[in-house]
Amino acid sequence: MIAPMDADLLSIRDVSVSFTTESGTAHVLDEISLTLRRGEIMGLVGESGCGKTTLARTILGALPPNARARGTAITFDGRDLLTIDPREAADQIRGRAITFVPQDPFSAFNPLFTIGDQIFELLRWKSPDREAGERGYPRTRRRADHERALALLRRVQLPDIERLLRKYPHEVSGGQRQRLMIAMALLPEPRLVIADEPTTALDVTIQAQILRLLRELAVERGVSVLLTTHDLGVAWEICDRVTVMYAGQALETAPIEAFFRAPALPYTRLLLDSLPSGENPLRGIAGDVPNLVNPPPGCRFHPRCPEVSDVCRASRPPTSEPAPDHLVRCHHPLAVP
Amino acid sequence: MSETPAILELRDVQTRFPIRNAWGRRVSWLRAVDGVSMDVARGEVLGVVGESGCGKTTLGKTIAGIHKPSGGAIRFEGNDISRLSPREGRAFRRGLQYCYQDPGASLDPRWTIGGALAEPLVIHTTLSRAERAARVREVLAAVGLPEGHLDLYPHEVSGGQQRRIGLARILMVQPGLIVLDEPTSGLDVSVQAIVLRLFLDLRERFGLTYLFISHDLAVVRLMSQRIAVMYLGKVVELGATDQVFTAPRHPYTQSLLAAVPVAGGRRVSAGALLQGEPPSPENLPGGCRFRTRCPRAEALCAAEEPALRRLAGGGQAACHFAE
Numbered sequence: 001m002i003a004p005m006d007a008d009l010l011s012i013r014d015v016s017v018s019f020t021t022e023s024g025t026a027h028v029l030d031e032i033s034l035t036l037r038r039g040e041i042m043g044l045v046g047e048s049g050c051g052k053t054t055l056a057r058t059i060l061g062a063l064p065p066n067a068r069a070r071g072t073a074i075t076f077d078g079r080d081l082l083t084i085d086p087r088e089a090a091d092q093i094r095g096r097a098i099t100f101v102p103q104d105p106f107s108a109f110n111p112l113f114t115i116g117d118q119i120f121e122l123l124r125w126k127s128p129d130r131e132a133g134e135r136g137y138p139r140t141r142r143r144a145d146h147e148r149a150l151a152l153l154r155r156v157q158l159p160d161i162e163r164l165l166r167k168y169p170h171e172v173s174g175g176q177r178q179r180l181m182i183a184m185a186l187l188p189e190p191r192l193v194i195a196d197e198p199t200t201a202l203d204v205t206i207q208a209q210i211l212r213l214l215r216e217l218a219v220e221r222g223v224s225v226l227l228t229t230h231d232l233g234v235a236w237e238i239c240d241r242v243t244v245m246y247a248g249q250a251l252e253t254a255p256i257e258a259f260f261r262a263p264a265l266p267y268t269r270l271l272l273d274s275l276p277s278g279e280n281p282l283r284g285i286a287g288d289v290p291n292l293v294n295p296p297p298g299c300r301f302h303p304r305c306p307e308v309s310d311v312c313r314a315s316r317p318p319t320s321e322p323a324p325d326h327l328v329r330c331h332h333p334l335a336v337p
Numbered sequence: 338m339s340e341t342p343a344i345l346e347l348r349d350v351q352t353r354f355p356i357r358n359a360w361g362r363r364v365s366w367l368r369a370v371d372g373v374s375m376d377v378a379r380g381e382v383l384g385v386v387g388e389s390g391c392g393k394t395t396l397g398k399t400i401a402g403i404h405k406p407s408g409g410a411i412r413f414e415g416n417d418i419s420r421l422s423p424r425e426g427r428a429f430r431r432g433l434q435y436c437y438q439d440p441g442a443s444l445d446p447r448w449t450i451g452g453a454l455a456e457p458l459v460i461h462t463t464l465s466r467a468e469r470a471a472r473v474r475e476v477l478a479a480v481g482l483p484e485g486h487l488d489l490y491p492h493e494v495s496g497g498q499q500r501r502i503g504l505a506r507i508l509m510v511q512p513g514l515i516v517l518d519e520p521t522s523g524l525d526v527s528v529q530a531i532v533l534r535l536f537l538d539l540r541e542r543f544g545l546t547y548l549f550i551s552h553d554l555a556v557v558r559l560m561s562q563r564i565a566v567m568y569l570g571k572v573v574e575l576g577a578t579d580q581v582f583t584a585p586r587h588p589y590t591q592s593l594l595a596a597v598p599v600a601g602g603r604r605v606s607a608g609a610l611l612q613g614e615p616p617s618p619e620n621l622p623g624g625c626r627f628r629t630r631c632p633r634a635e636a637l638c639a640a641e642e643p644a645l646r647r648l649a650g651g652g653q654a655a656c657h658f659a660e
Contacts, residue, residue, distance in 0.1 A: 047525035047526075047527060047528075048525055173614050175614050176614075203388035203389055203552065204388070204552070204554070204593065204596045204597050204598075205388065205592060205593060205596045205610070205611045206614060207596070207598075208596040208598070208605050208606050208610050208611075209606075209610055209611075209612075211598075211606040212606035212607070212610065215606065230525060230526075231598070232526070232600040233597070233598030233599060233600045234598055235600075236598060236599070236600040236601060236602075236604070237598045237604055237605065237606050238606065260600055260601040261601065270527065271526060271527060272600065272601075274526040274527045274529070274530045275526055275555070275600055276526075276529070276530070276533070276553075276555040276556050276558070276559045277555060277559075277599075282530045282531075282533050282534045282537075282559065283530055284526075284527045284528060284529070284530035284531035284534070285527035285528075286531075288495060288497070
């Protein structure tokens, strides 16, 4: 099943996710629409609680049981992930065509097995050579997988690989664990890697190394990456386009240069102005993130927005395109030069 | 260095932790803080930066008396507080407070906010009930909270307000020096800016001195007058903020600054990067500890450990080749 190459790899149309909780139904994602092109790195930025991790898990099909996803479609490579047969998703999509790099590489490993065991167990089920529904692990595939793993571990610049494979996860450093996670995410030769805050737990010097590695590998393999981060500096480093989310709504999508130079959304402007720097004085955004059980009607940012008017409280703004490839959902977008 | 008298003087402070084998026998020492000497002037904000494991938190906790120093002297307002018993130390420590990453998390859920705020005064002062209440109201207003909050419990206010209450509690006893340990990590940028502003306002209002410990270089630059850069238990560079950021002398400071992403600026992951990872503090390299990652390392660096020395033009750095 090969889709035409010019089509978008992933297209999310009006997807909403709600969670049933003790205090009521939390509307965590509200009519999200988003497209991801082949080979591009898309940054998903926003403050904690804005729903970026929930969106990542919705795409993966890994929502907790109390969550319900609705919407028009999540089209990935010609298949709708909202209506796909769960067995097909487990066999061909999750961990194969779409893989995941977690924020905390330590808790993602099982502490009781060596790193090598865990990598080869992954390849037994998710190797790109595995036929659909194959049960055993033929010797020829095992040998090819072993070679494939060693080559990739060398590529992510891990030292002394034969010894590393016999170590347990606690015996390697955080930077090395994240290199291993990136390698494991790429071993199944996916078309989309979802990286959820992959460098948040790392020091800046290691973060710079990991970001470079992620970008290089994505470009050389033509893999699309959806990178969620709260750190605008990280998004600036490696992304091609950025989408900003607030309280479960995707409000602006722009190419990286335009996003940082001339955002059309008042929230993006305030977020950029809140970054600590020598030039601007300290400015934050007054007010709190809204409660998602009972979110504000209309645009969810309106209680904190300086441009607010009655129409913002009454209705969700339509999507407009102030510049080519620059989408914004705001009743009062800022002028884009 | 400023002319005002130092509120805190550190002389060769060391904090070591024993490394024990499976039978409980000590096999070696982990030198978390290994010979730190510096002064903090009254009224200044001294930033302490470094990567995880560099000893910045251990240094802060040693100053606050949470860890006992293994060697060296810590003089606070002229008194050596490093060898005092807990009872003797209490009188001095009133002026020296330690603020955890999230000060709100250390509130007792079963105490009202008013009760939690008055408690330090009960312990440390002889004020009457009415005087305590007046002081509580004054400090509560200073951190920007309404008086009605005094009868609430911590779970009834938002996380940001809990943080303010935790800060208010530290301010109750009128400390001179506050050790702020990663006070904004885990905060979103929009909230971070508001919290940082509060720190600056409170400092102005109460004449506070901060030791501002953080891994976030942009935040430290904004807050501090001077900066100490730590690497594996040692201060490798110390100087005025502007100087450290615009013309860093130590190769580690240079690489650290070069690795910080700046939104809208040059892309750091596209340039030359510091390779490798810091060695384990349990097993330090001989000579200069940075030499295993240093782009300028030579034979001299392995043979001899450079001391922190004053450089022409102000500032100090611990490198054989810094000038």
